[in-house]
Amino acid sequence: MKVGNQPFQRSANLALVLRELRKRPGTTRTELSVRLGLDKSTISHLTAELIGTGLVVETLTGASSPRGGRRPVALELVDRRLLAVGIEIEPDCYRSVVVDNAGVVVWRQGGEADASRGFSSELRRIVSGVLEQVRFEDLQVLGLGIAVPGYVDPHRGRIIRSRSLGVSNVDIQPLTVEIAAELAHHSPIGLPPLLIDNDANCCAWGELHAERGLGAVRDMLFIHARKSPRHLGIGLGVVSSGELQYGSSHSAGEFHSANWQGGEMTQLGISAEELLRIDEDPQILDNFLTEVLCNLSPIVSVLDPAAVYFGGELRTAFPRILHLLETKLSDRYMAFRRESCDLRCSTYGEDEVAVGAAGMFIERLFALPRFGRRADSFTVSWDDVLPFVEQGVGA
Numbered sequence: 175m176k177v178g179n180q181p182f183q184r185s186a187n188l189a190l191v192l193r194e195l196r197k198r199p200g201t202t203r204t205e206l207s208v209r210l211g212l213d214k215s216t217i218s219h220l221t222a223e224l225i226g227t228g229l230v231v232e233t234l235t236g237a238s239s240p241r242g243g244r245r246p247v248a249l250e251l252v253d254r255r256l257l258a259v260g261i262e263i264e265p266d267c268y269r270s271v272v273v274d275n276a277g278v279v280v281w282r283q284g285g286e287a288d289a290s291r292g293f294s295s296e297l298r299r300i301v302s303g304v305l306e307q308v309r310f311e312d313l314q315v316l317g318l319g320i321a322v323p324g325y326v327d328p329h330r331g332r333i334i335r336s337r338s339l340g341v342s343n344v345d346i347q348p349l350t351v352e353i354a355a356e357l358a359h360h361s362p363i364g365l366p367p368l369l370i371d372n373d374a375n376c377c378a379w380g381e382l383h384a385e386r387g388l389g390a391v392r393d394m395l396f397i398h399a400r401k402s403p404r405h406l407g408i409g410l411g412v413v414s415s416g417e418l419q420y421g422s423s424h425s426a427g428e429f430h431s432a433n434w435q436g437g438e439m440t441q442l443g444i445s446a447e448e449l450l451r452i453d454e455d456p457q458i459l460d461n462f463l464t465e466v467l468c469n470l471s472p473i474v475s476v477l478d479p480a481a482v483y484f485g486g487e488l489r490t491a492f493p494r495i496l497h498l499l500e501t502k503l504s505d506r507y508m509a510f511r512r513e514s515c516d517l518r519c520s521t522y523g524e525d526e527v528a529v530g531a532a533g534m535f536i537e538r539l540f541a542l543p544r545f546g547r548r549a550d551s552f553t554v555s556w557d558d559v560l561p562f563v564e565q566g567v568g569a
Contacts, residue, residue: 229255260318298352319376319531395410395470
């Protein structure tokens with residue numbers, strides 16, 4: 175680390191203070207100074223700034239000392255001031271939400287998407303429209319999370335390839351510049367920070383956000399299936415020690431069965447013809463679920479997660495999954511592991527991907543900043559979002 179890098183040190187200190195208040199609501203300035211190893215003057219300066227933005231409020235706590243005097247003054251985050259937009263984009267539709275720091279959905283909206291217009295054009299239209307509606311609702315958001323199916327490099331803001339969207343090698347940075355230009359006449363501040371990730375990874379981020387950083391489930395898998403007319407995609411969000419795992423080529427989130435033979439329609443052994451009939455033929459559905467569970471077994475045995483979440487088509491079929499594990503698959507590994515590995519539906523139901531995208535933004539915001547980040551990397555810090563917090567002060 176370079177000595178004397180004041181902007182980085184300030185950003186790191188802000189993150190430390192906010193993370194501590196998130197973890198321990200009702201912490202005093204003195205306690206912050208002791209726990210974080212920061213001077214009292216530094217704590218006083220940072221907390222005064224945060225109180226000014228409305229992100230933090232003072233509350234009285236405990237009792238006065240035996241000698242009398244004032245009761246201790248504690249600090250708490252204001253969850254409703256920490257709002258993020260999450261947008262799930264699919265070939266034929268989108269779903270958007272606004273989520274606060276407590277994981278509460280305070281606004282939602284869905285709509286149609288038209289892939290024939292081109293992905294870049296549709297992304298600009300959807301993001302601009304959602305932000306205009308959010309501002310109409312007088313919601314002051316810190317930033318946006320975008321979730322798309324396919325291979326995504328979230329650190330460079332690039333969609334590597336998405337079969338269902340029919341795109342590859344899409345850099346988000348030029349699109350954000352265009353969106354900001356379109357929004358300029360609505361807000362002098364423009365476009366809040368924007369992050370992007372794979373939809374299954376966003377679902378995993380959403381479950382981490384549901385924990386509010388407390389880490390009750392730090393090792394988990396989130397398996398998400400989504401069927402469209404042109405593709406049955408399955409993604410696997412892998413969380414180890416509270417962190418998403420992306421792999422060497424950012425393909426860790428894409429799930430391929432050992433029976434897959436290279437088709438474009440599915441990532442399993444199921445044929446395109448069977449895919450078209452999966453909703454009307456219970457046997458095809460059972461074959462599909464059996465293949466998913468049997469291919470999931472070695473992953474669970476190696477990674478040893480505390481929980482496995484099922485989303486999308488697998489969430490709606492969750493009762494059938496449990497039935498198969500109790501009957502046809504009762505002698506298989508996944509059935510044995512149910513005693514030590516909690517199998518769950520996603521926390522947010524149909525909003526799981528969109529809420530996960532918003533949760534991804536908030537969780538990455540609360541992460542400690544890393545020194546020397548690349549100029550072309552997609553990341554976010556408190557200094558990036560404070561202008562968008564401050565524009566709502568007094569609103």
